[in-house]
Amino acid sequence: MSHQNTLSNTKFSVLDLVPVPQGSHHKTAMNNSLDLARHAEKYGYERFWVSEHHNMESLVSSATVVLLGYIAQGTTKIRVGSGGVMLPNHAPLIVAEQFGTLAILYPNRIDLGLGRAPGTDQLTAQALRRGKQESVQDFPNDINELQQYFLEENENERVRAIPGEGLEVPIYLLGSSTFSAQLAAQKGLPYAFASHFAPGQLFSALDIYTEGFKPSKQLESPYPMACVNVIAADTDEEAQRLATSLYQFAMGIVTNLRRPLPPPIDSMEGIWTPEQEAMIKNMMYFTFIGSKATIEKELSKFIKTTQVKEIITVSHIFDHRERIKSYKILSEVFNS
Template sequence: MTRRVPLSLIDFCTIYQDESPGESMQRSVELARKAEGLGFSRIWYAEHHNMRHIASSVPAVLIAHVAAHTEKIRLGAGGVMLPNHAPYTVAEQFGTLAELHPGRIDLGLGRAPGTDMNTLGRALRRSPDAAEHFPDDIVELRGYLSGHSRIPGVRAVPGEGTNVPLYVLGSSMYGASLAAQLGIPYAFASHFAPTRLKQATTHYRENFTPSEILSEPYVVAAVNVVADESEEAAAKQREKVERERVRKMITRSGSSVTEEQLDSLVASPQGRQMIDMLRYTATGTGEQVADYLEEFSETAKADELMISLQGPTYDHTLKAMDILAEAWGLDPNDTAGAPGDWARNL
């Protein structure tokens, strides 16, 4: 049988109803420990701001905490929104993590702010044009981590020589073109932005320029999973996930809606558009989910799948993780071809 691509996880550190951020982060530790025991390759955390349902606003701090409570699973940012930060600061942060946990740290880099424009300008105090410097910021960051700083006399300590693996994150042709030009891996956010998946990954592979760190293209594609013991149970869980997505996106301002109002919103063109963002979602039993992911990996031309486990409750997320791991045949002792192999000789 052809070897299946590695499976990794993205953890949004979801804050459920009547839960504190601290409780959410503790669950992230539990989830990582379980994922490590099942054989998932790594977990990434995404930088978001001013979102009352997500606690991963500072991935570097969260990674440090989770790494201290796990042993071997790779951990990373998926990603750090680089225009929000000075590249030098990011190099120091992730250089520190790499020194504390050698061979376990990844750094995905995004160009979007990860928040609304009001938070970006007034709270983060960043200029809306900061994203225009994204390519130069990546090159500067890579220089600090490799020990080839572009600024004479400035070194990142910690950071210098750690060569933390960098990934360009994206959901459009821009990220695909940039990753291909720089010769670094590309991660596509198809779990919530499915439209240009095929076009972007094809462009990246066809235009990839080998670099000193990567000789061949490497694609990570994100995909949602709703798994249960029966097809019917999974379908019901997916319906709950879709309704909750619409609720959260509609009520970001803090307002609430009744179930009847939510019915109308889900059926509206706006609601259907929000649900279509979850277009790439494997739903069903373990066998059905595995079959879907096999097809998706071919569609996405992916070397690795980044799984977003979707469930209305944390218990369902854990259950889905068990079902997926068994169906995919994950083995915690199998490290051949694991993510990060391409970076080990840096």
Template sequence: MKTLRDVPCSVLDLSPICVGGTAADSFRNTLDLARHAERWGYSRYWLAEHHNLSGIASAATAVVIAHVAGGTTRIRVGSGGVMLPNHAPLVIAEQFGTLESLFPGRIDLGLGRAPGSDQRTARALRRHLGGSADTFPQDVLELMSYFQSGGPGAGVHAVPGEGLNVPIWLLGSSDFSARLAAELGLPFAFASHFAPEYLHDALALYRRHFTPSAHLSAPHVMVGVNVFAAHTDAEGARLFTSAQQQFLGLIRGTPGLLPPPVDTMDGLWSPLERAQVARKTQYSAVGSPDTVKRKLDGIVAETGADELILAGQIYDHSARKRSFELVARLRGSEPTRPEGVYARAES
């Protein structure tokens, strides 16, 4: 049976904007965390597209990927994900063709079907393109065709992009993208860190219907988990309250900046809201290293995950770095020496 030590781990960063902070602060913290994640042996560093959310800075996802890839040397950097219905496939092919040309062999393209925003914002993003989630399968195929040598054969070419090897992942929180990933023979990542309800159904469907392809010979699953690791269970639980407050705001329809932690959530939510937040965050590892390891070992065994991608909406940047470092040490990863121009910044 697989455990945490048996699977690669990656970082999912929403570039949180904290109370009292700015987007500029978030981008500095993102690059700093990415550099440390690289030293600690994490496999990938993914950034997510969200819009009209005051607490998330990574709306221009390809730009932030370039910022991170340009400040690191080895770790793979990508999208977790780009919300394809918001974009023309050609534009994404050109953006990620550009990234792959700048940082060869290090770019991942994770694609999501949701808008990453509310419907009003989705309309503002799409204008008169007429795109919708209903065209997602066709859009994925069109996007994939732009990376093929010769392009889609319609006289339109992605420059740069054509002929480049940019690994494509499908992301989902239901069985729709699981079924499409299986049909196309692509790796699949499930957003269980915020939408766990259909996790097992989606993974079972993906594995059952997977068709080998030129991209992938066997099913490959990545599972999203929230991690709040600290030296004690009490300290980890306190760090977790920032994310709990943020989820509570989403449930109430009042999203906001990432708030500082509190000593207790008592009095901040109703019993129903507490249950809703607990359901949304059930795939979370919170507490001391021993507690976090037991939880992550259990998730790997339960899901058969081939990889884990870890999110950590932690208010204090130092505590956030410490959380990811503790998980790396649980996996047996030791920090490497800082390299090149970042040695002074990381010390």
């Protein structure tokens, strides 16, 4: 199969962490997110997801559901959803009501992606969860409870999600380990692996998911997805320069200094130590940087190796126009 066939048979989507570029404002970051969603819709992307993060100067996606409403209101047909809502931070009933409300307002366009990480540091997680200690069974149990609220048959129960009840809001499980892969397989749900920052268990998680998959009402056969970093530009050299913003952002994660997204620089030499470089490049292993031809070749190889049905792309690019351009180049890759 040619590169074109492989890519045109795969769906492409966007994950936005709503980054704040250095020297910019929170409102600008949110406006940029909506503008990116509008361009993604025009370029033929399948869905636009926003991830839940808390207590980070660099990201303003903490009130995820509010942002999803803002993005859905400003677009017309692209699917909009969470990538994901961190379920341990929320009561399942609240999530069912919120996404039920979105599904009423924007029918057949809302996705509910669920994760079990806190999306923040431990102290902030405690503030979010009011001291509740999570056990290993809480996440599966919370998903069961959430699914129950969406069922029409729940109308006879004493606790109901209104709106939410009887609405078929598709649920996706997100993960960076084999735990969620196993759970997604058991429950017959689509599964998205966070290979954009946690590449280590990608292949074992996908194997566990596809081999153990049990069909469900929502899904007949496995639907594996992978999230990757993509930075596309006119030339490989320009893309490599733009990628230094991503590397500096990753430095903040490694050193625990989470500042706004910095502008690109000519070289990372002298910025990171050899150990930090190795750690960051390992963490960002599935990052595709380059011209249209380079991206096409590398992504095609990745899809053939993983057999994923959908690629979710995240692009940490400082200049909003360059970020839009990167997504345009990528759309040319999968639309050609």
